[in-house]
Amino acid sequence: MFDIGLFYCCTKCQSEANRHEFRYTLKPDNEAYCFDKYFYFDPNTGQINILENLKKDAPTKYLLAVAFLKRYGINSNKKRIQSRINTYNDILNFFKAGASPTDLRTREDFAFRFVYDSALEFFNL
Numbered sequence: 308m309f310d311i312g313l314f315y316c317c318t319k320c321q322s323e324a325n326r327h328e329f330r331y332t333l334k335p336d337n338e339a340y341c342f343d344k345y346f347y348f349d350p351n352t353g354q355i356n357i358l359e360n361l362k363k364d365a366p367t368k369y370l371l372a373v374a375f376l377k378r379y380g381i382n383s384n385k386k387r388i389q390s391r392i393n394t395y396n397d398i399l400n401f402f403k404a405g406a407s408p409t410d411l412r413t414r415e416d417f418a419f420r421f422v423y424d425s426a427l428e429f430f431n432l
Contacts, residue, residue, distance in 0.1 A: 353395075354382045355382060
């Protein structure tokens with residue numbers, strides 16, 4: 308039985324999703340899912356990394372996160388990585404141009420919401 312995800316995904320992710328049982332992976336469309344429970348975005352490298360404490364504190368979550376990154380090639384595609392870096396820089400420029408970083412309604416306008424959240428951290432908000 309496969310769960311149906313209600314989120315955008317690329318052709319690679321969609322084809323991988325059709326080959327694997329989703330009960331053994333992270334589900335970003337699940338209400339209980341929270342990016343910050345598993346990962347953090349490194350704006351310098353554009354990579355999505357697993358929280359360091361998961362391996363020791365929550366080994367099952369750590370294994371799910373490792374499998375998720377590997378299965379979908381999250382950090383192996385240079386175009387994806389560059390796209391995250393470009394998005395981060397675009398968001399920083401958006402804020403620097405006078406947009407209010409405290410107006411969180413604009414967060415939904417960005418494809419990579421975790422990148423938006425990292426940009427907010429840059430402004431210490």
